[in-house]
Amino acid sequence: MRQKGFTIWFTGLPSSGKSTLARLVQQALDEVGLDVVVLDGDEIRQRLSKDLGFSKEGREENIRRIAYVAKLLTKIGGIAIVAAISPYRESRERARMEIGDFVEVFVDCPLPVCMQRDVKGLYLKANRGEIQNFTGISDPYEPPADPDIIVRTDQESPEASLKKILAKLAELRYFPRSLVKHLVNDKPDPVKVKKTGMMLGQPWSV
């Protein structure tokens, strides 16, 4: 009787562009009346995991909690958009198993570009040794082996990444292409990657 629920899971280094893309996807799906919620890593840390640290155990438990909430939202036909570093491959695979309708988006961006963006000034602090267990600097990041979608935020505009994601979701039959205006005037393969070199600072660093 209603939309099929699913979870879009953005994983990537700090400042790779996860939250920005999550908001863009949210906006696009919201506009057409789909029921969508963003579970942002920072907010979840505050709301569900204040007690947890950034050790491997702390991170794993945090991801388990996010996966549980995403599962509930998905189960009732909602769209959960997760934006969380989620550095461990195994944690993400467990989330996929638990949630079922799970679309993993690897927000791929080279570390030097993320460091230059440094949206929250945390790379600077991590490099100074003021933050321990910082992913990419003093803590590992395991890129997905076989993500459903890869976006290259150092090479594509946010709008291009957005279209790539929406096109894949339509291809997976989560909604018809005709529903989303971003896809309506495009050819079946709508991804036009701008090959104009690095897009440092622009517009991702905002």
Place this chain on the structure above:
Amino acid sequence: MRQKGFTIWFTGLPSSGKSTLARLVQQALDEVGLDVVVLDGDEIRQRLSKDLGFSKEGREENIRRIAYVAKLLTKIGGIAIVAAISPYRESRERARMEIGDFVEVFVDCPLPVCMQRDVKGLYLKANRGEIQNFTGISDPYEPPADPDIIVRTDQESPEASLKKILAKLAELRYFPRSLVKHLVNDKPDPVKVKKTGMMLGQPWSV
């Protein structure tokens, strides 16, 4: 374009009948195609709050987490059914404020009846001093000052409590009376409280 979300919040002593009623309401709404999820106190402790204890702070944080998840589910048009002791009035009022569409059900049952049911054998342990901070024994329970619904599980059958709850939800316009079979053959005031005395052990103790 779809159902209006809301949260039904069951509060009451251990063994008062919260989980039983939550499951009955879930079943009734599920049957007619509404999107409904039960957030049961025990499961939430395991999934979101393993780290928290049963001090006042631990309980308050646990309720804040449940309220956050219920808010997300409600926001996307789902029905969240919370079954949690939630002993503090102020915590429940904060949940109401945060969630908005919030229906508080006081599962009212005298302590001696709850102790006799003792579904999980915890009153016994608490009385022996094997469990600390046990609500009703060694920890306070603050009944709601002005709940939306009161069910008297020592005097009503589960079916009568269920009808009372469904009737109130229909009255609040969360769904039409005609949708739910439990209400279809009833008069506008469908609550028929069985005044046959205490229903100890039957069928609540199952």
